[in-house]
Amino acid sequence: MMNTILILGAGKSSAFLIDYLAENCEKKGRTLILADLDLNGAKAKLKNRPGTKAEQLDSEDGIKRRNLIKSADVVISILPASMHPVIAADCLELCKHFFSASYESDTFREMKPEIEEKGLFFLNECGLDPGIDHMSAMKIIHEAKAKGEEILSFKSYCGGLLAPESEDNPWAYKFTWNPRNVILAGQGTSRYIEKGDLKYVPYHQLFKRLERISFQGLGDFDGYPNRDSLSYRQVYGLENIPTMLRGTLRRAGFCKAWDVFVQLGMTDDSFQMELPQETTLKQFLNAFLPSQELLTVEEKLAEAIPDLDFPTFEKLQWLGFFEKRLLPKTKGTPAQILQSILEIDWELQPEDRDMIVMKHLFEIKTKDGVKNVSSSLVSFGEDSVYTAMAKTVGLPLAIAVDLFLDAKIQMRGLHLPVLPEIYEPILEELEKFGIRFEETFNAE
Amino acid sequence: MMNTILILGAGKSSAFLIDYLAENCEKKGRTLILADLDLNGAKAKLKNRPGTKAEQLDSEDGIKRRNLIKSADVVISILPASMHPVIAADCLELCKHFFSASYESDTFREMKPEIEEKGLFFLNECGLDPGIDHMSAMKIIHEAKAKGEEILSFKSYCGGLLAPESEDNPWAYKFTWNPRNVILAGQGTSRYIEKGDLKYVPYHQLFKRLERISFQGLGDFDGYPNRDSLSYRQVYGLENIPTMLRGTLRRAGFCKAWDVFVQLGMTDDSFQMELPQETTLKQFLNAFLPSQELLTVEEKLAEAIPDLDFPTFEKLQWLGFFEKRLLPKTKGTPAQILQSILEIDWELQPEDRDMIVMKHLFEIKTKDGVKNVSSSLVSFGEDSVYTAMAKTVGLPLAIAVDLFLDAKIQMRGLHLPVLPEIYEPILEELEKFGIRFEETFNAE
Numbered sequence: 001m002m003n004t005i006l007i008l009g010a011g012k013s014s015a016f017l018i019d020y021l022a023e024n025c026e027k028k029g030r031t032l033i034l035a036d037l038d039l040n041g042a043k044a045k046l047k048n049r050p051g052t053k054a055e056q057l058d059s060e061d062g063i064k065r066r067n068l069i070k071s072a073d074v075v076i077s078i079l080p081a082s083m084h085p086v087i088a089a090d091c092l093e094l095c096k097h098f099f100s101a102s103y104e105s106d107t108f109r110e111m112k113p114e115i116e117e118k119g120l121f122f123l124n125e126c127g128l129d130p131g132i133d134h135m136s137a138m139k140i141i142h143e144a145k146a147k148g149e150e151i152l153s154f155k156s157y158c159g160g161l162l163a164p165e166s167e168d169n170p171w172a173y174k175f176t177w178n179p180r181n182v183i184l185a186g187q188g189t190s191r192y193i194e195k196g197d198l199k200y201v202p203y204h205q206l207f208k209r210l211e212r213i214s215f216q217g218l219g220d221f222d223g224y225p226n227r228d229s230l231s232y233r234q235v236y237g238l239e240n241i242p243t244m245l246r247g248t249l250r251r252a253g254f255c256k257a258w259d260v261f262v263q264l265g266m267t268d269d270s271f272q273m274e275l276p277q278e279t280t281l282k283q284f285l286n287a288f289l290p291s292q293e294l295l296t297v298e299e300k301l302a303e304a305i306p307d308l309d310f311p312t313f314e315k316l317q318w319l320g321f322f323e324k325r326l327l328p329k330t331k332g333t334p335a336q337i338l339q340s341i342l343e344i345d346w347e348l349q350p351e352d353r354d355m356i357v358m359k360h361l362f363e364i365k366t367k368d369g370v371k372n373v374s375s376s377l378v379s380f381g382e383d384s385v386y387t388a389m390a391k392t393v394g395l396p397l398a399i400a401v402d403l404f405l406d407a408k409i410q411m412r413g414l415h416l417p418v419l420p421e422i423y424e425p426i427l428e429e430l431e432k433f434g435i436r437f438e439e440t441f442n443a444e
Numbered sequence: 445m446m447n448t449i450l451i452l453g454a455g456k457s458s459a460f461l462i463d464y465l466a467e468n469c470e471k472k473g474r475t476l477i478l479a480d481l482d483l484n485g486a487k488a489k490l491k492n493r494p495g496t497k498a499e500q501l502d503s504e505d506g507i508k509r510r511n512l513i514k515s516a517d518v519v520i521s522i523l524p525a526s527m528h529p530v531i532a533a534d535c536l537e538l539c540k541h542f543f544s545a546s547y548e549s550d551t552f553r554e555m556k557p558e559i560e561e562k563g564l565f566f567l568n569e570c571g572l573d574p575g576i577d578h579m580s581a582m583k584i585i586h587e588a589k590a591k592g593e594e595i596l597s598f599k600s601y602c603g604g605l606l607a608p609e610s611e612d613n614p615w616a617y618k619f620t621w622n623p624r625n626v627i628l629a630g631q632g633t634s635r636y637i638e639k640g641d642l643k644y645v646p647y648h649q650l651f652k653r654l655e656r657i658s659f660q661g662l663g664d665f666d667g668y669p670n671r672d673s674l675s676y677r678q679v680y681g682l683e684n685i686p687t688m689l690r691g692t693l694r695r696a697g698f699c700k701a702w703d704v705f706v707q708l709g710m711t712d713d714s715f716q717m718e719l720p721q722e723t724t725l726k727q728f729l730n731a732f733l734p735s736q737e738l739l740t741v742e743e744k745l746a747e748a749i750p751d752l753d754f755p756t757f758e759k760l761q762w763l764g765f766f767e768k769r770l771l772p773k774t775k776g777t778p779a780q781i782l783q784s785i786l787e788i789d790w791e792l793q794p795e796d797r798d799m800i801v802m803k804h805l806f807e808i809k810t811k812d813g814v815k816n817v818s819s820s821l822v823s824f825g826e827d828s829v830y831t832a833m834a835k836t837v838g839l840p841l842a843i844a845v846d847l848f849l850d851a852k853i854q855m856r857g858l859h860l861p862v863l864p865e866i867y868e869p870i871l872e873e874l875e876k877f878g879i880r881f882e883e884t885f886n887a888e
C-alpha cells in the first residue's frame with residue numbers, strides 16, 4: 001500500500017500544500033517527508049504533526065536526493081522548474097509517481113512510453129496557471145461538447161496580484177511569486193489564434209497587445225498574451241477553434257509602465273553590465289537612452305517613449321528613477337539589476353493580502369445561437385505566508401496526491417489535469433476552500 | 445621555406461583574394477590550393493594559373509580537411525564564421541598559420557598561449573569591417589598618439605551597399621554579402637560609449653538610434669551602432685576614450701523601413717512557423733498584426749507603426765506585401781521566410797555594381813584645440829563577381845598572406861591588424877588597387 005509522500009521544496013508557495021497533506025497523515029496512516037535546504041524552515045512548516053518529518057536537502061546532492069525519493073511512494077516537486085527533469089528522471093528510474101505544478105516539458109513527453117510501461121502516474125500543470133485554469137476550462141468545454149455545441153472562441157486570463165487594500169503603490173503590484181519569473185515574463189514570441197488567423201507577438205510588442213478585462217467589484221485589468229497558446233488547442237481537444245488565447249493579468253496601467261523597461265532593454269538577461277559602485281537608478285536609466293546634450297534624463301525618456309503619460313511617469317518616479325537613489329546591485333544583467341531594485345520596492349509586507357484573479361471567456365455556438373460564457377475566480381490570501389497564490393497553486397496539487405493515494409484517481413501514465421477523472425474531484429474539493437468559479441451567460 | 449597556401453572556401457567574396465594570390469604563384473614559387481564543395485567553381489576561379497590547384501572539399505569531412513591542411517603552410521578560411529574554431533583547432537594541432545577576415549572569438553583567445561608556444565601566426569579580422577577599418581583607424585590613432593594628442597571621440601561607420609546607378613529599387617539595397625547575416629544584423633544588445641556614458645541599445649531600438657552620415661557626391665546614409673564597440677577600446681589602446689562607436693551604414697531611409705520588420709517580429713529566428721502553402725506576403729504580415737475587425741492589413745499596419753511614412757510604405761509595397769504575391773517559403777523561422785522573399789527581390793544582377801563606404805570621425809585634442817578628422821573610403825565594384833565587397837574583404841587578407849610568406853611580416857602569435865608592422869604595408873599595397881582613404885581636417 002502506498003503511504004509515503006515526499007515533498008521536495010518548502011518555499012514561498014508551499015504553506016497550503018504542506019498543511020493539507022500533513023493534516024491527513026495521522027488519520028490516513030501516511031508519512032509525509034518535507035525536504036528543503038532550510039531544515040528549520042521545513043520543521044516549522046510541519047508543526048510537529050504526527051506522521052511528518054523534515055529532512056535537510058540540497059537538491060543538487062544526487063545521493064541524498066535519490067535516497068529520499070527511494071523511501072517515498074509519491075514525489076511532489078515544488079523546486080524551481082529547471083530541476084523537474086532531474087527529479088522526474090530519478091522517479092522514473094526508481095519507479096515513483098511524480099506530481100508538479102509546472103509546465104510539462106518535452107523531457108516529460110520523451111519519458112512517456114517508459115512512464116506507461118512502468119505503470120507510473122506523472123501529473124504536471126496541476127497548480128494554478130497552469131492547473132486550475134485547465135480544470136475549470138475543461139469542465140465547460142466537455143459540457144459544451146456533450147451538448148453538441150461548438151466552441152468558437154476561448155480566452156483565458158489569470159493574474160497573481162494584490163487585494164485592493166494592499167495596492168498601496170502606483171504599480172498596484174508586489175511580488176507574490178518568483179521575482180525573476182516576473183522580470184523575464186513574456187520573453188520570446190507569444191502565439192495565439194484569433195478568428196482563424198495565427199498571431200505572433202514579439203516580446204517588445206507584448207505589453208502593447210492588451211485586452212481590458214474587468215471583474216465585478218474589482219475594476220479593470222490589463223490582459224496580455226502568454227507563451228504558446230497554440231499548443232493548447234490539442235491538449236484541450238479544440239484543434240479547429242478559430243480563437244484561442246491564454247493570457248496574464250496585471251492591474252490596468254501596469255503593462256504600459258512595464259513596457260518602458262522592455263522598450264529600453266532593461267529586462268535583457270543576455271549580457272553582463274559592470275557599473276561603478278555608486279551608480280544611481282537615474283544613471284542606470286540613462287545608459288539605455290540616446291545621448292542628447294542639453295536634455296535631461298527625463299526629457300530623453302519622454303523622447304524615447306513618445307506615449308509616456310503621467311501615470312507611467314509616476315510609477316517610475318516612485319521607484320526612484322529620477323532621484324539620487326543608488327542601485328542595490330551594479331554587476332549583472334540588466335534584468336538582474338532591475339530585479340534588485342524591485343525586490344526592495346515590491347516586497348510583500350507581512351500584513352499584505354494577495355489576490356488571484358482568473359477569467360475564462362467563451363463564445364459557444366449552440367442550436368439557439370451564439371452564447372457568451374464568462375467564468376471567473378477571485379481568491380484572496382490571508383497574509384504574506386498563507387497567500388492566495390500558495391492556496392491556488394498548492395491545494396490542487398495536494399488534493400491530486402490525496403485522491404491518488406486514496407485510489408480515487410486510478411489512471412496511470414503522463415497527464416495534465418484535463419480529464420474528468422482528475423479534474424472533477426479536484427474542483428469539488430477546491431470548492432470547500434472557497435475556490436469556486438462564478439459563471440455568467442448571455443446570448444448574443 | 446613556406447610556400448603552400450590553402451584557401452578554404454571559394455564563395456561569393458573570394459574573387460580578388462584568389463586572383464591576388466594565384467597570380468603570384470609562378471613568380472614566387474608558391475603552390476595555391478583552393479578547396480571548395482563546388483570543384484568546378486573552384487577550378488574556374490583558378491583559371492589554370494601555374495602553381496594552383498582546386499580540390500573538392502566538404503568542410504565537415506574532417507579527414508580530407510585535415511589532410512589538405514597538413515599539405516599547406518598557411519591556411520586562409522573564408523568559410524562561414526562558425527567553421528573558424530574548427531579550422532583554427534586543426535591548424536593549431538597541425539602547426540599551420542591561420543588567416544581570416546572574421547571576428548576573433550573567445551575560442552581564439554583561449555588558444556593564444558598554445559599559438560605563441562608553437563610559434564604560429566594567427567591573424568583574424570583582416571578583411572573589410574573588421575579589417576580595413578582597424579588598419580586605417582590605427583594609423584590615425586598612432587599618429588595622434590605620437591604627437592602627444594588625445595583622442596576624445598572616435599566613430600567608425602561602414603556599409604556594403606550599391607553604386608548609385610544600381611540603386612534601382614526603393615530600398616536602394618541588394619545582397620552583396622551573406623543574406624542571412626543581413627537579416628539577423630544587430631540582434632542582441634549593441635554597446636558603445638558617448639561622452640563618458642555607457643550606452644546599451646536593445647535590438648528593437650537599434651534601427652531608431654541613427655546618425656546621419658554623408659559622403660561627398662553620394663549623399664546621405666543612416667548609421668546605426670554595431671555590436672560591442674566597448675571591447676575595441678582596449679584593442680585600439682583607447683581605454684579611457686569618452687566616445688567610441690562602431691556602426692553600420694545603409695542608404696538614408698533604409699533603417700526606418702527595416703525597423704518595421706523588426707518591430708513586427710518578422711526577423712525573429714527563434715521559432716518555427718508552419719504556414720499553409722498558398723500564404724501570401726500580406727497574410728504573413730497580418731500574422732504579426734493585432735486582430736481588428738473592419739480594418740485592412742494596411743490600416744492595422746499604420747496603427748501598429750505610428751510613424752509609418754510614405755517612403756517606408758512604398759518599400760514594403762514594392763516587395764509585394766500588399767498584393768497577392770505568394771511566400772516563396774512557408775515553413776521556417778520568420779527570419780528564414782523573410783529572407784526567402786528578399787533573396788528574390790534584392791538579388792544582385794550581373795550588371796550591378798556594388799559600393800563600399802567607410803567613414804572614421806575623430807575628435808582629437810591637440811595643443812592648438814580640438815581638431816575634427818574625417819577619413820573616408822569609397823570603393824566601387826566592377827560587376828556582380830568582382831564586387832567592391834570581394835575586393836575590400838579579399839585583398840587585405842591576400843596581401844597579409846603574401847607579406848607573411850615573403851617574411852615582410854615576421855611576428856608570431858594571435859593578432860588583429862592593429863600593429864604598424866601589419867597595417868602599414870597592407871595599407872600601402874591596398875592604395876595600388878585604389879583603396880585609399882581621403883582625410884579632411886577642421887579645427888573647432
